[in-house]
Amino acid sequence: MIPRKPFLDALVTALTPQDVLVSCLGANARWLPHMTVPAPVFALCDSMGAAIPLALGIALTRPERHVVALEGDGSLLMSPNVLATVAAACPSNLTCVLWLNGHYESSGGQMLPGAPVDWGALARASGIGHVATVAEPAALAAALAAARKAAGPALLILPIAFDPAEEIPPYSERPEDITARFRL
Protein backbone atom coordinates (compact mmCIF):
# COMPACT_ATOMS: atom_id res chain seq x y z
CA MET A 1 0.00 0.00 0.00
CA ILE A 2 1.24 3.50 -0.84
CA PRO A 3 1.65 6.24 1.79
CA ARG A 4 -0.29 9.48 1.92
CA LYS A 5 2.00 12.08 0.48
CA PRO A 6 2.24 10.80 -3.12
CA PHE A 7 -1.58 10.76 -3.23
CA LEU A 8 -1.78 14.29 -1.87
CA ASP A 9 0.82 15.46 -4.38
CA ALA A 10 -1.18 13.89 -7.22
CA LEU A 11 -4.43 15.41 -6.00
CA VAL A 12 -3.02 18.91 -5.71
CA THR A 13 -1.51 18.60 -9.18
CA ALA A 14 -4.92 17.68 -10.58
CA LEU A 15 -6.67 20.74 -9.12
CA THR A 16 -7.38 23.92 -11.06
CA PRO A 17 -7.94 27.53 -9.94
CA GLN A 18 -11.68 26.98 -10.42
CA ASP A 19 -11.71 24.26 -7.78
CA VAL A 20 -12.07 24.72 -4.04
CA LEU A 21 -10.29 22.45 -1.57
CA VAL A 22 -11.62 21.75 1.93
CA SER A 23 -9.55 19.57 4.22
CA CYS A 24 -10.40 17.82 7.44
CA LEU A 25 -8.05 18.10 10.36
CA GLY A 26 -4.87 16.08 10.43
CA ALA A 27 -1.98 15.32 8.15
CA ASN A 28 -3.46 16.67 4.92
CA ALA A 29 -4.35 19.97 6.56
CA ARG A 30 -0.85 20.18 7.97
CA TRP A 31 0.85 19.42 4.64
CA LEU A 32 -1.20 21.79 2.47
CA PRO A 33 0.37 25.10 3.60
CA HIS A 34 3.70 23.69 2.46
CA MET A 35 2.43 22.88 -1.01
CA THR A 36 1.58 25.01 -4.03
CA VAL A 37 -2.16 24.52 -4.37
CA PRO A 38 -3.78 26.20 -7.37
CA ALA A 39 -7.21 26.37 -5.71
CA PRO A 40 -8.45 28.21 -2.60
CA VAL A 41 -7.95 26.06 0.49
CA PHE A 42 -9.93 25.91 3.70
CA ALA A 43 -8.18 23.56 6.11
CA LEU A 44 -9.53 22.52 9.49
CA CYS A 45 -7.49 21.86 12.59
CA ASP A 46 -10.42 20.62 14.69
CA SER A 47 -14.05 19.56 14.24
CA MET A 48 -13.85 15.99 13.03
CA GLY A 49 -16.56 15.37 10.49
CA ALA A 50 -17.01 19.00 9.44
CA ALA A 51 -15.10 18.96 6.15
CA ILE A 52 -17.75 17.36 3.95
CA PRO A 53 -20.75 19.37 5.19
CA LEU A 54 -18.65 22.54 5.03
CA ALA A 55 -17.78 21.69 1.44
CA LEU A 56 -21.44 20.96 0.76
CA GLY A 57 -22.41 24.47 1.86
CA ILE A 58 -19.76 25.91 -0.45
CA ALA A 59 -20.81 23.70 -3.36
CA LEU A 60 -24.48 24.61 -3.06
CA THR A 61 -23.66 28.30 -2.86
CA ARG A 62 -21.15 28.34 -5.72
CA PRO A 63 -22.32 25.82 -8.32
CA GLU A 64 -19.80 27.10 -10.86
CA ARG A 65 -16.89 25.87 -8.70
CA HIS A 66 -15.95 22.25 -8.14
CA VAL A 67 -15.42 21.57 -4.46
CA VAL A 68 -13.14 18.78 -3.27
CA ALA A 69 -13.49 17.70 0.35
CA LEU A 70 -10.78 15.63 2.04
CA GLU A 71 -11.99 13.44 4.89
CA GLY A 72 -10.39 10.69 6.94
CA ASP A 73 -11.92 7.36 7.80
CA GLY A 74 -11.88 8.21 11.51
CA SER A 75 -13.83 11.40 10.91
CA LEU A 76 -16.32 9.79 8.56
CA LEU A 77 -16.84 6.89 10.93
CA MET A 78 -17.91 9.49 13.48
CA SER A 79 -20.49 11.02 11.12
CA PRO A 80 -21.34 8.69 8.22
CA ASN A 81 -24.78 10.29 8.15
CA VAL A 82 -23.27 13.04 6.04
CA LEU A 83 -23.23 10.68 3.07
CA ALA A 84 -27.02 10.68 3.06
CA THR A 85 -27.11 14.43 3.50
CA VAL A 86 -24.84 14.88 0.47
CA ALA A 87 -26.87 12.42 -1.57
CA ALA A 88 -30.08 14.25 -0.72
CA ALA A 89 -28.69 17.65 -1.72
CA CYS A 90 -27.12 16.02 -4.81
CA PRO A 91 -24.60 18.66 -5.89
CA SER A 92 -22.77 17.56 -9.03
CA ASN A 93 -19.90 19.89 -8.14
CA LEU A 94 -18.78 18.07 -4.99
CA THR A 95 -16.17 15.32 -4.81
CA CYS A 96 -15.38 13.79 -1.44
CA VAL A 97 -12.01 12.11 -1.09
CA LEU A 98 -11.83 9.56 1.71
CA TRP A 99 -8.40 8.65 3.07
CA LEU A 100 -8.36 5.18 4.59
CA ASN A 101 -5.58 4.22 6.91
CA GLY A 102 -7.51 2.72 9.81
CA HIS A 103 -5.96 5.05 12.36
CA TYR A 104 -6.61 8.29 14.20
CA GLU A 105 -3.35 9.62 12.88
CA SER A 106 -3.44 13.14 14.25
CA SER A 107 -4.12 12.03 17.82
CA GLY A 108 -1.26 9.59 18.06
CA GLY A 109 -2.06 6.79 15.66
CA GLN A 110 -4.66 4.91 17.67
CA MET A 111 -6.58 2.33 15.71
CA LEU A 112 -10.15 2.86 14.61
CA PRO A 113 -12.76 0.42 15.92
CA GLY A 114 -11.89 -2.84 14.26
CA ALA A 115 -14.84 -3.19 11.94
CA PRO A 116 -14.32 -3.92 8.24
CA VAL A 117 -16.44 -1.02 7.03
CA ASP A 118 -17.13 -1.23 3.29
CA TRP A 119 -17.09 2.49 2.58
CA GLY A 120 -17.99 2.13 -1.07
CA ALA A 121 -21.03 0.03 -0.24
CA LEU A 122 -22.04 2.42 2.52
CA ALA A 123 -21.75 5.41 0.20
CA ARG A 124 -23.74 3.72 -2.54
CA ALA A 125 -26.38 2.58 -0.07
CA SER A 126 -26.61 6.19 1.13
CA GLY A 127 -27.31 7.37 -2.40
CA ILE A 128 -23.91 8.50 -3.65
CA GLY A 129 -24.00 7.46 -7.29
CA HIS A 130 -20.35 7.82 -8.27
CA VAL A 131 -17.93 5.87 -6.07
CA ALA A 132 -14.45 4.78 -7.07
CA THR A 133 -11.43 3.38 -5.28
CA VAL A 134 -8.07 4.80 -6.32
CA ALA A 135 -5.23 2.40 -5.62
CA GLU A 136 -2.29 4.45 -6.82
CA PRO A 137 -1.43 8.13 -7.18
CA ALA A 138 -1.00 7.88 -10.94
CA ALA A 139 -4.68 7.03 -11.26
CA LEU A 140 -5.94 9.96 -9.22
CA ALA A 141 -6.11 12.60 -11.96
CA ALA A 142 -8.29 10.39 -14.15
CA ALA A 143 -10.46 9.45 -11.19
CA LEU A 144 -10.99 13.11 -10.32
CA ALA A 145 -11.75 13.92 -13.95
CA ALA A 146 -14.42 11.21 -13.98
CA ALA A 147 -15.82 12.49 -10.70
CA ARG A 148 -16.13 15.98 -12.16
CA LYS A 149 -18.29 14.57 -14.96
CA ALA A 150 -20.62 12.66 -12.64
CA ALA A 151 -24.26 13.68 -12.59
CA GLY A 152 -24.22 13.92 -8.81
CA PRO A 153 -21.76 14.00 -5.92
CA ALA A 154 -18.81 11.64 -6.04
CA LEU A 155 -16.71 9.75 -3.52
CA LEU A 156 -13.14 8.69 -4.21
CA ILE A 157 -11.70 6.19 -1.75
CA LEU A 158 -7.95 6.18 -1.23
CA PRO A 159 -6.55 3.25 0.76
CA ILE A 160 -3.20 4.50 2.06
CA ALA A 161 -0.47 3.02 4.20
CA PHE A 162 -0.37 4.16 7.80
CA ASP A 163 3.14 5.33 8.46
CA PRO A 164 3.79 6.27 12.09
CA ALA A 165 7.20 7.57 11.06
CA GLU A 166 5.80 10.08 8.53
CA GLU A 167 7.29 13.46 9.35
CA ILE A 168 4.14 15.53 9.16
CA PRO A 169 4.75 19.25 9.62
CA PRO A 170 2.89 20.96 12.48
CA TYR A 171 -0.09 23.23 11.89
CA SER A 172 1.39 26.44 10.58
CA GLU A 173 -1.59 28.74 9.94
CA ARG A 174 -3.95 30.32 12.42
CA PRO A 175 -7.62 29.52 11.77
CA GLU A 176 -8.76 33.13 11.52
CA ASP A 177 -6.00 33.77 8.98
CA ILE A 178 -7.31 30.85 6.93
CA THR A 179 -10.77 32.39 7.02
CA ALA A 180 -9.46 35.84 6.09
CA ARG A 181 -7.49 34.48 3.14
CA PHE A 182 -10.27 32.27 1.78
CA ARG A 183 -11.86 34.09 -1.14
CA LEU A 184 -13.81 32.66 -4.05
Add this chain to the structure above:
Amino acid sequence: MSGAVAIVRGLEDAGVTLAASVPDTWIGKIMAAVRASAKVRAVDVAREEEAVAVACGANLAGGRGAVLIQNAGLLNCGGILAGLVELYRLPCFFIVSLRGDHRDPVYYHAPKGRVTEATLQAWRLPHALADGKGDLAAQVKRGVEFSVESRGPFVLLVSGEDLA
Protein backbone atom coordinates in the same frame (compact mmCIF):
# COMPACT_ATOMS: atom_id res chain seq x y z
CA MET B 1 -48.93 36.49 8.40
CA SER B 2 -48.01 33.60 10.68
CA GLY B 3 -44.97 33.77 12.91
CA ALA B 4 -43.26 31.11 10.81
CA VAL B 5 -43.75 33.17 7.66
CA ALA B 6 -42.55 36.30 9.46
CA ILE B 7 -39.37 34.50 10.50
CA VAL B 8 -38.69 33.50 6.91
CA ARG B 9 -39.40 37.05 5.82
CA GLY B 10 -36.70 38.11 8.25
CA LEU B 11 -34.27 35.59 6.79
CA GLU B 12 -35.00 36.90 3.32
CA ASP B 13 -34.64 40.52 4.42
CA ALA B 14 -31.26 39.68 5.96
CA GLY B 15 -30.02 38.15 2.72
CA VAL B 16 -30.00 34.57 3.96
CA THR B 17 -29.56 32.24 0.99
CA LEU B 18 -29.52 28.82 2.64
CA ALA B 19 -31.26 27.29 5.67
CA ALA B 20 -29.84 23.99 6.91
CA SER B 21 -32.11 22.09 9.22
CA VAL B 22 -32.98 19.06 11.27
CA PRO B 23 -36.65 19.73 12.02
CA ASP B 24 -38.87 19.15 14.98
CA THR B 25 -42.58 19.95 15.09
CA TRP B 26 -41.97 23.67 15.47
CA ILE B 27 -38.92 24.04 13.23
CA GLY B 28 -40.81 22.01 10.64
CA LYS B 29 -43.36 24.81 10.38
CA ILE B 30 -40.62 27.32 9.67
CA MET B 31 -38.97 25.02 7.15
CA ALA B 32 -42.29 24.63 5.36
CA ALA B 33 -42.24 28.41 4.91
CA VAL B 34 -38.59 28.26 3.82
CA ARG B 35 -39.53 25.80 1.09
CA ALA B 36 -42.04 28.31 -0.19
CA SER B 37 -39.37 31.00 -0.37
CA ALA B 38 -37.79 31.88 -3.69
CA LYS B 39 -34.75 33.35 -1.92
CA VAL B 40 -33.78 30.83 0.75
CA ARG B 41 -32.70 27.31 -0.17
CA ALA B 42 -33.77 24.56 2.24
CA VAL B 43 -31.05 21.99 2.95
CA ASP B 44 -32.14 18.91 4.87
CA VAL B 45 -29.34 17.40 6.93
CA ALA B 46 -29.11 14.32 9.11
CA ARG B 47 -27.35 15.77 12.16
CA GLU B 48 -27.32 19.24 13.66
CA GLU B 49 -23.52 19.54 13.50
CA GLU B 50 -23.84 19.15 9.73
CA ALA B 51 -26.27 22.04 9.63
CA VAL B 52 -23.69 24.26 11.32
CA ALA B 53 -20.97 23.27 8.84
CA VAL B 54 -23.26 23.65 5.82
CA ALA B 55 -24.30 27.13 6.94
CA CYS B 56 -20.67 28.10 7.56
CA GLY B 57 -19.76 26.82 4.11
CA ALA B 58 -22.45 28.99 2.58
CA ASN B 59 -21.08 31.98 4.44
CA LEU B 60 -17.52 31.25 3.32
CA ALA B 61 -18.69 31.00 -0.28
CA GLY B 62 -20.31 34.43 -0.30
CA GLY B 63 -23.86 33.44 0.64
CA ARG B 64 -25.56 33.61 4.01
CA GLY B 65 -26.40 30.45 5.88
CA ALA B 66 -28.74 29.84 8.78
CA VAL B 67 -29.24 26.85 11.06
CA LEU B 68 -32.74 25.77 12.09
CA ILE B 69 -32.75 23.07 14.77
CA GLN B 70 -34.28 22.03 18.08
CA ASN B 71 -32.55 22.77 21.37
CA ALA B 72 -31.70 19.07 21.69
CA GLY B 73 -29.68 19.49 18.52
CA LEU B 74 -28.03 22.66 19.71
CA LEU B 75 -26.84 20.73 22.75
CA ASN B 76 -25.10 18.37 20.30
CA CYS B 77 -23.19 21.24 18.74
CA GLY B 78 -20.71 22.28 21.43
CA GLY B 79 -17.74 20.79 19.62
CA ILE B 80 -18.37 22.33 16.24
CA LEU B 81 -19.27 25.68 17.75
CA ALA B 82 -15.90 25.75 19.48
CA GLY B 83 -13.82 24.09 16.77
CA LEU B 84 -15.31 25.70 13.68
CA VAL B 85 -17.53 28.71 14.35
CA GLU B 86 -15.51 30.28 17.17
CA LEU B 87 -12.05 29.13 16.12
CA TYR B 88 -12.42 30.28 12.51
CA ARG B 89 -14.47 33.40 13.33
CA LEU B 90 -17.40 32.45 11.11
CA PRO B 91 -20.86 34.01 11.19
CA CYS B 92 -23.51 31.45 12.11
CA PHE B 93 -27.11 32.38 12.81
CA PHE B 94 -29.33 29.88 14.59
CA ILE B 95 -33.06 29.62 15.01
CA VAL B 96 -33.60 27.10 17.80
CA SER B 97 -36.90 25.77 19.09
CA LEU B 98 -36.91 26.15 22.86
CA ARG B 99 -38.59 22.93 23.83
CA GLY B 100 -39.39 22.26 27.45
CA ASP B 101 -39.97 25.69 28.91
CA HIS B 102 -43.20 26.61 30.67
CA ARG B 103 -44.98 27.16 27.36
CA ASP B 104 -44.28 23.65 26.09
CA PRO B 105 -46.79 21.09 27.31
CA VAL B 106 -44.80 18.04 26.20
CA TYR B 107 -43.34 16.52 29.39
CA TYR B 108 -40.33 14.80 27.85
CA HIS B 109 -38.91 18.07 26.59
CA ALA B 110 -38.68 19.53 30.10
CA PRO B 111 -35.11 18.37 30.85
CA LYS B 112 -33.87 20.14 27.72
CA GLY B 113 -35.79 23.26 28.62
CA ARG B 114 -34.12 23.37 32.02
CA VAL B 115 -30.59 23.40 30.60
CA THR B 116 -30.85 25.28 27.32
CA GLU B 117 -30.39 28.88 28.41
CA ALA B 118 -27.83 27.88 31.06
CA THR B 119 -25.87 26.08 28.35
CA LEU B 120 -26.04 29.09 26.05
CA GLN B 121 -24.64 31.19 28.89
CA ALA B 122 -21.92 28.67 29.67
CA TRP B 123 -20.92 28.45 26.00
CA ARG B 124 -21.00 32.27 25.79
CA LEU B 125 -23.38 32.17 22.85
CA PRO B 126 -25.11 35.47 22.17
CA HIS B 127 -28.82 34.77 22.16
CA ALA B 128 -32.31 36.20 22.57
CA LEU B 129 -35.80 34.95 23.17
CA ALA B 130 -38.09 35.67 20.25
CA ASP B 131 -40.99 37.98 21.03
CA GLY B 132 -43.92 36.59 19.12
CA LYS B 133 -45.98 39.69 19.87
CA GLY B 134 -43.32 41.91 18.34
CA ASP B 135 -41.83 42.15 14.87
CA LEU B 136 -40.37 38.68 14.36
CA ALA B 137 -38.94 39.49 10.94
CA ALA B 138 -36.99 42.39 12.41
CA GLN B 139 -35.72 40.22 15.27
CA VAL B 140 -34.46 37.64 12.82
CA LYS B 141 -32.82 40.26 10.62
CA ARG B 142 -31.06 41.80 13.62
CA GLY B 143 -29.80 38.39 14.71
CA VAL B 144 -28.39 37.59 11.28
CA GLU B 145 -26.72 40.97 11.07
CA PHE B 146 -25.23 40.52 14.54
CA SER B 147 -23.70 37.20 13.55
CA VAL B 148 -22.25 38.68 10.38
CA GLU B 149 -20.85 41.78 12.03
CA SER B 150 -19.44 39.91 15.03
CA ARG B 151 -18.17 37.02 12.85
CA GLY B 152 -19.64 34.55 15.29
CA PRO B 153 -22.81 32.80 16.41
CA PHE B 154 -26.17 34.21 17.37
CA VAL B 155 -29.08 32.10 18.61
CA LEU B 156 -32.72 33.17 18.44
CA LEU B 157 -34.85 30.92 20.64
CA VAL B 158 -38.41 30.44 19.44
CA SER B 159 -41.45 28.83 21.01
CA GLY B 160 -44.41 27.21 19.36
CA GLU B 161 -46.51 30.20 20.39
CA ASP B 162 -44.28 32.44 18.29
CA LEU B 163 -45.09 30.56 15.12
CA ALA B 164 -48.88 30.87 15.08
